Amino acid sequence: MVKVYERAFDANEWFVLANLLISLILIWKLPKKFSGLEKAVHITIGIFIGMFFDHTISVGAWDYYDVNDTSKYQFIDFLSYIMYGPYSYFFIYLYVKLNLKGYMNILYVTLWSIGAVVIEWFSVKLGIFHYEKGYQLAWSFPIYAFVQTLQIMFYKISLKMEKGDRIKTEM
Numbered sequence: 001m002v003k004v005y006e007r008a009f010d011a012n013e014w015f016v017l018a019n020l021l022i023s024l025i026l027i028w029k030l031p032k033k034f035s036g037l038e039k040a041v042h043i044t045i046g047i048f049i050g051m052f053f054d055h056t057i058s059v060g061a062w063d064y065y066d067v068n069d070t071s072k073y074q075f076i077d078f079l080s081y082i083m084y085g086p087y088s089y090f091f092i093y094l095y096v097k098l099n100l101k102g103y104m105n106i107l108y109v110t111l112w113s114i115g116a117v118v119i120e121w122f123s124v125k126l127g128i129f130h131y132e133k134g135y136q137l138a139w140s141f142p143i144y145a146f147v148q149t150l151q152i153m154f155y156k157i158s159l160k161m162e163k164g165d166r167i168k169t170e171m
Contacts, residue, residue: 012127016080023086033096038158039089045154046088049147051081080128087116091148092155105152113144 027039034042091112100108120140123129131137 010127012123013076015123015126015128016076016083019083020079020086023083023090027086027089030093033093041158042089042092042151042155043085045151046085046091047082049088049151050084053143053147054081087119088151092151095152095155109145109148109152112148113141116144117141 027043095108098104098108117137117140120129121137124131124137
């Protein structure tokens, strides 16, 4: 059975569209730190991870929440998943710009995870997420921390691989 939370084009849809537009403009305007391919990869990571977790814990037997106006998948749901991409890019962009080392990584991931929870809370208030079966906002924090840690690891591994390829080519 399809649950309908609302039928109007209102705050949740406008938030998704405005968020996408503003963040894509910011990405375009920011000084370049990555090649086009690297930028695309970091944006795609965010989209993939958002879709992966949303389709893991919001469907089937678990079904902990619905996205946007109905429990049925809609185009605006797809756009809300794309919204994760720029956040992923900003996360790694600032990480590189700040050149963090050691324990600062933990602080960085913690602050971004708190920020992600705040944005999710705001999204719940706007009707983007509708929690079910007792799902609680606090459960999202470890997911964000895990994903962001993985993204930093991916970035560092890709850097090592890139440097290794440069060394081999120069020989």
